[in-house]
Every structure is written in structure tokens, then in C-alpha cells.
Amino acid sequence: MTFSDDTLMAYADGELDPAERAAIEQAMQADPAIAATVARHRALRADVAAAFAGILDEPVPARLQPRPAPEPQPEPKPAPAPVASLAAAREARQAQEARNARRRWSWPEWGSLAAMLVVGVLVGKLAPGGAPPAIAASGGQVVAQGELAAALDRQVGGGGGNGGNAGAAHVGVSFAARDGKYCRGFVMGSAAGLACRDGAQWRIPVLAEAESEGSGGYRQAGSTLPPAVLDAIDARIAGKPLDAAGEAAARARGWQPGR
Amino acid sequence: MLADEIAALLPRMRRFARALTYHREDADDLVQIAMERALGRSDQWEPGTRLDSWLFRIIKNAWIDEGRSRTRRAELFAPAEEGEHVGDDAAQAHQQRLALQKAISLLSEEHRLVVGLVLVDGLPYKEAAEVLEIPVGTLTSRLARARDALQQLLADQTDKTRRMP
Numbered sequence: 001m002t003f004s005d006d007t008l009m010a011y012a013d014g015e016l017d018p019a020e021r022a023a024i025e026q027a028m029q030a031d032p033a034i035a036a037t038v039a040r041h042r043a044l045r046a047d048v049a050a051a052f053a054g055i056l057d058e059p060v061p062a063r064l065q066p067r068p069a070p071e072p073q074p075e076p077k078p079a080p081a082p083v084a085s086l087a088a089a090r091e092a093r094q095a096q097e098a099r100n101a102r103r104r105w106s107w108p109e110w111g112s113l114a115a116m117l118v119v120g121v122l123v124g125k126l127a128p129g130g131a132p133p134a135i136a137a138s139g140g141q142v143v144a145q146g147e148l149a150a151a152l153d154r155q156v157g158g159g160g161g162n163g164g165n166a167g168a169a170h171v172g173v174s175f176a177a178r179d180g181k182y183c184r185g186f187v188m189g190s191a192a193g194l195a196c197r198d199g200a201q202w203r204i205p206v207l208a209e210a211e212s213e214g215s216g217g218y219r220q221a222g223s224t225l226p227p228a229v230l231d232a233i234d235a236r237i238a239g240k241p242l243d244a245a246g247e248a249a250a251r252a253r254g255w256q257p258g259r
Numbered sequence: 260m261l262a263d264e265i266a267a268l269l270p271r272m273r274r275f276a277r278a279l280t281y282h283r284e285d286a287d288d289l290v291q292i293a294m295e296r297a298l299g300r301s302d303q304w305e306p307g308t309r310l311d312s313w314l315f316r317i318i319k320n321a322w323i324d325e326g327r328s329r330t331r332r333a334e335l336f337a338p339a340e341e342g343e344h345v346g347d348d349a350a351q352a353h354q355q356r357l358a359l360q361k362a363i364s365l366l367s368e369e370h371r372l373v374v375g376l377v378l379v380d381g382l383p384y385k386e387a388a389e390v391l392e393i394p395v396g397t398l399t400s401r402l403a404r405a406r407d408a409l410q411q412l413l414a415d416q417t418d419k420t421r422r423m424p
Contacts (some may be wrong), residue, residue, distance in 0.1 A: 006403045013377065016385050048378040051359035055274040062308055064269055064290050064300055066262035090288060141347070179349075205350040230283065235353040 004028065010032065012041035022259055054234050059241075063093070134169070134188060135204055139181060144195050144202035152195050152202045156251050157244035172225070175249050177236040180248050180257035185225055192225050194232045197255040207231040261301050261310075266293060268311055271380060272318060276377035279322050281364035289325065293318040315380075315390045319372060360414040370405035377402055 003011075003024060010016055011024045029037040058103040134148035137150070144152055151169035169188040179182050193207035208228040225233075242250060269290070276286035276293075297304075297317050304313050363374055376387040377398075386399040 006399050009403050009406065010384070010399060013384070040410075041406065044410065047355075047359055047380050048374065048409075049381065050365070051356040051363075052274050052278060052379045054356075055277055056270045058270070058273070060266075060269045060273065061287055063288060064273070064294060066265045067292055090284070093284070093288070203347070205347055227283070231357060232350070232353060235356065253314065 003034065005037065008037045009041045012038050012045065023155065057237070057239075058183045058234060135207075141198075142200075142204045143255070144204060146194075148186065148188055151188075152186065152218055153255070154251070157249035174242045174250065175233070175237045176239065176240045176242070176250075176257075180238075182257070183233070183236055187225070187231060192229050194229050194236075196236070261304070262298065262308055265297060265314065268314055269294075271311065272314055275315060275375050275380055277317055277360075278363055278379045279318075279368075279371050281360060289318060289322055292325070293321045293398075296321060309386065312382075312386050314388050315376060315382075316392070319390060322369070357412070358416055362409055362416060364404060365412055366408055369401060370408055373398065373402045373405050374409065380405075 006021070007016070008024065011021060016024070024034070024038070028038060134144065134146050135142055136145050137143075143149075148169045151171050155169075155171040156174075169186055171184050171186045173185045175183055177196060181196050181198065183194055184202075186192065186195055191207055191209055193204050195202040195204050197203075206229055208226040270284045272290050272293070273286060276289045277283065280289055282285045293314065297314055300317075304310065361370060366374065372391060373387065376383065376390055382390070384395050384398050384402075387402075388395045391398065395400075
């Protein structure tokens with residue numbers, strides 16, 4: 001008995017009635033090619049679902065909520081105008097992000113609007129001039145050292161803004177990863193990355209270039225993370241980013257897993 | 260409250276939009292536009308019908324309406340993902356997920372819609388066909404072609420990776 005590829009796909013998707021299912025299951029036992037086709041359809045479905053599953057766990061940006069949550073606002077917030085187009089939505093978001101950047105440098109306001117990235121080995125980008133290297137290879141892993149490691153250890157509460165010091169490390173969003181370890185996003189020099197605490201070290205699974213916007217634009221670039229880093233955060237984050245108190249508590253534990 | 264029910268569905272709407280637009284910010288812009296439309300037309304939703312299908316259809320229509328003007332930033336990122344991760348297995352698994360998202364972004368708009376509804380969200384064929392306002396038979400054959408195209412894109416990616424020194 002032969003089945004069309006569409007029918008085998010529908011079987012893999014759980015779309016057939018019991019009689020059709022039984023016929024295909026019989027055919028799969030008799031014909032390895034049919035079984036392989038079904039397996040291929042199932043594997044693709046599972047892979048695609050897995051590729052997007054993490055998005056469900058992301059905190060939903062406040063601007064998407066049907067009604068603005070009543071929250072105390074230190075500064076009056078203009079009512080969001082109805083949005084007519086993606087371009088208008090983007091403009092509104094940029095304006096909002098500019099305001100947010102003045103309040104506190106935190107995720108998810110780190111939109112990656114203008115920070116285009118070129119990825120690769122960016123070690124040199126971390127330390128302009130003759131500063132000691134901020135990262136090193138250790139046992140097959142890339143780990144933070146020097147000023148970067150110190151900033152990852154110390155900075156909390158989004159207090160990483162060091163004015164125009166382009167070489168300084170700015171630590172932003174912090175969160176507990178699914179494996180319980182703490183991870184922190186950072187921008188240093190013209191590079192941005194993610195560091196995750198492993199024992200006594202900060203391992204760096206992702207490093208990307210954060211390009212500044214025009215001349216003297218470092219400060220804005222410091223408020224953005226390139227998509228590669230945001231995606232790496234998506235892939236790891238369990239729950240929501242830590243608030244300032246959560247960061248302080250994690251620092252008090254030496255960034256060791258609390259659970 | 261309809262608004263509360265819509266709020267509860269936002270994570271799925273964001274995920275679907277991400278399958279269509281690839282880029283996080285574009286996806287959230289799309290969801291924002293669609294949610295504003297949905298609330299503006301809430302009288303058009305018939306209680307007792309599936310709210311998720313109705314919202315998916317509004318997102319689909321908003322995406323098609325905006326399609327001509329939207330930026331295709333995804334393409335700017337195309338060559339950039341090789342070698343961005345150093346180290347661990349989790350990062351490698353993450354890179355595979357990124358590769359799939361990337362491949363889906365290269366599908367035709369029609370194919371992205373069926374993949375987004377059936378493979379990403381897991382809607383049954385019947386519901387997906389209703390969202391797209393097409394017969395189930397059309398949905399089925401379109402989905403089969405979309406899968407073929409996606410397999411081909413993934414195979415091409417693998418070839419490219421193998422050729423890397």
C-alpha cells in the first residue's frame with residue numbers, strides 16, 4: 001500500500017482518523033522508507049517548535065498589553081498614540097526607549113535599533129589601547145578577567161553608566177538561567193556579550209560587536225545589545241530579569257546559584 | 260474581559276509574529292498593531308469562537324498590509340551568525356535554533372504563515388485553514404511544500420557549514 005507524502009505528513013501531525021492511522025502504522029512496520037518519511041516530518045516539526053519555544057517564556061513588553069497596567073510612574077508617561085504603521089510604531093518605540101534610557105539602563109529597553117552587528121572574534125574590541133585583556137581562554141572556555149570580571153562581580157542596579165568612558169565595562173541585564181546559574185549582559189568597548197557565572201569565573205558564551213551610532217554615539221550604543229546577545233539571553237533566561245534588589249542579593253551570594 | 264483573554268494569548272501571538280518577521284522588534288511592532296486593531300474591532304469577535312484564531316488572522320492581515328513597507332532587517336544579519344558563539348553545548352543548541360529561525364525567514368510569505376501556525380504554534384490543520392481563510396486541502400498541500408522548502412534550506416545551510424574551513 002502506498003501513501004502520498006501529504007498523507008504521511010498529516011499522520012505525523014496527528015491529523016488522521018483512527019482507521020487511517022492504523023493503516024499507516026501497519027505500512028510503517030512493513031516499509032522502512034515510509035517509517036523514515038514519517039520520522040523526518042516529526043523531527044522537523046519538533047525542531048521548529050523547539051526553535052521558538054523560548055519566546056513563550058519571555059516577559060511580554062508592557063507596550064503590547066491591551067490595557068496599560070496601573071503602575072506608579074515617577075514621570076508622566078504620554079499615552080501611546082494609535083499606531084498606523086510599522087514605521088510609526090518604530091518611531092514611537094524609539095522615543096519611548098530614549099526616555100527609558102535616561103531612567104535606567106535595563107532590559108527589555110535595550111532595543112537593538114541601530115546596533116548592527118558583525119560577529120567574530122572580538123577580543124581586541126574589548127580593550128582599546130594598551131589595557132590588559134578583558135577576557136582569556138581557560139580550559140577551552142572564554143572567561144572574563146581584569147576590569148570586565150570586576151565589573152561583572154560588582155556592578156548592580158544598572159549603575160554601570162560611566163559617562164563617556166568608552167573602554168569601561170557596563171553591566172546591564174542580569175538573570176537566572178535555566179540551569180540556575182546567573183548570567184549578565186555587558187557592553188565593553190565596541191563589543192557586547194553575555195557572561196554566565198561558573199564557579200569562580202564568568203564564562204562568556206556569546207560575544208558580538210555593538211556598533212556605536214555615529215560619532216560620539218557610544219552612550220546610546222551602551223544602551224543596546226546586539227541581537228545575537230539578546231537571542232542568547234532568550235535561550236537561557238528562566239523567568240524575568242533580576243531587579244536591582246535581586247542583583248544585590250545575587251552579588252551577596254557571590255553570584256552562586258541560589259537554588 | 261476580552262482584554263484579559265487577549266493578554267493571556269500575547270506570548271503565543273509574539274511567537275507567531277516572530278516566525279513571520281524573524282526580528283524581535285519587528286515582531287513586537289506587528290503584535291502591537293494587531294492588538295490595537297483587535298481592541299478597536301472587539302465587537303467583530305463572536306463569543307464562542309476561538310479567540311486565538313481570530314487574533315492570528317488579525318496578525319496575518321496586519322503583516323500582509325504592512326508587508327510592502329516593512330524593513331527586511333533579517334537579511335542584514337544573514338552572514339553574521341557564523342562563529343558568533345564560543346564554547347558550550349547550550350550555545351551550540353542555541354545556534355541550531357537560530358539556524359531554523361533563519362531558514363524560516365527565507366521562506367515565502369505563504370509558507371511562513373503555514374509553518375508559523377501549524378509547526379510553531381501547533382494549530383490543527385482545520386484551525387490553521389480557518390485563520391488563512393483557505394480550504395483544508397489547500398492548507399495541507401501548502402504545508403507539505405513549505406516543509407520541503409524548509410528542509411532544502413536547512414540542507415543548504417549544513418552544506419555551507421561543512422565547507423567552512
